[in-house]
Amino acid sequence: MRKKVVLACVVCGSRNYTTMKNGKDVAERLEINKFCKTCNAHTAHRETK
Numbered sequence: 001m002r003k004k005v006v007l008a009c010v011v012c013g014s015r016n017y018t019t020m021k022n023g024k025d026v027a028e029r030l031e032i033n034k035f036c037k038t039c040n041a042h043t044a045h046r047e048t049k
């Protein structure tokens with residue numbers, strides 16, 4: 001089973017990315033370094049609901 005998650009910049013809160021994750025990964029929160037247009041830099045992006 002797959003679940004859609006939204007990734008938000010932890011610095012400014014912008015929701016920049018969406019991704020899918022597998023059922024066995026749902027329990028843990030994703031945190032990925034990605035480019036944020038608002039911050040104009042690479043920042044950590046965390047899963048949000």
Ligand SMILES: [Zn+2]
Pocket residue numbers: 009010011012013014036037038039040043
């Ligand atoms: Zn940002």
